[in-house]
Amino acid sequence: MKQIYLKSHNQCPVCGNALLDHYLDSVDYFFTQESFTLDRCANCGLIVTNPFPGFEESLKYYQSEAYFSHPNKKMNLFGYLYQFVRTHNMRSKIRVLKRYVRLGKVLDIGCGSGDFLVACRDNGFDVSGIEVNEEARNYTSSRIGNRVFHPHDSLFIPSDHVDMITMWHVLEHIHDLDKQMNDIMRMLKPNGFLLLALPNPESYDCRKYGKYWAAWDLPRHLFHFNPQTINVLAAKFGLKQIGTYPMKWDAYYISMLSEGYRKNRLGFIKGLMAGLFSNLNARRTGNYSSLIYVFKKM
C-alpha cells in the first residue's frame, strides 16, 4: 500500500500520525468540476482532502449561488426538497437540543442564515452565532439582534459562558481543528454540551456512490470523520460522547444529489430508493448517512 505524507498538515489532526494511504480520487461535482484526492490516516483512519486549499483560496469554492441558502430565491426541485427537509428537520433538532438543555445559552457555529437560531430563540433560548460569510452574518444578525460574530471575533464570547454549542455540518469545513476545538472548550460552561452533525463515510450511501457521494463535497469538506475518529478527536479535548442521533432525511437528499452527479437516468427515483436502503441498513449498523453526536465537557 502506498504511503504518502500529509501535504496540508504536518500531521493528522486526530492522532498525530504523519502517514496516509491513498483512498479515493473524486471531483467537485457541485461547482468547479476540479479533481481532488482523498487520503486516509494510516493509523486512525481519518479521511482527509489532501491537499486542501488554504483558507483564502478556499473562499472561491463557496462562490456558487446555490451554496448559501438565500431567502426567497428561485429554486429548483432539489432546492424545494432541501427547504422541505429543513423545515421538518428543525423540529427534531430542537427536540435533541431540549434533551440536554431546557433553557440557557445556545451558540451556533456556522449559523448560515440563522433558521436554527431563530427556532431556538422562539423556544426560549438565549442565542448567538458565528458565521464567516458576511452576507449570511448580516442577515442573521438582523434576525436575532446583533449577536452574530465573525470567527475572528469569537473572543467577544466570554469563557465558560455557553450551555450548548451546535455545529450543523460545519466542523468538516474548518481548516484549523485544534484552534476550533480549543475555542469551543473555552466558551463552553463546565458540563456544557457540544452537538456536531457530520456526514458519515461509513454509511451505505457512501459505499454505494463511492467517488460520486455528494457528501464528500470536495474541496469544501476538508476532514471526513466516522463515528470512531470524531470520538478520538473529541476525547483529546476532554469531551465525552453521550448521545448519537440519525439524520434520516440526509440519506435521501445525498443519494439524489449523488445520482445527479453520476448523471443516471431516473436519478430521482433511484436516489429515493438508495436513501431508503441506507436508512434501513443503518437501523442495524447505526451508520446513517449523517449523524448527530452530542458530547459533554468533562
Ligand SMILES: [Zn+2]
Ligand atoms: Zn490519524
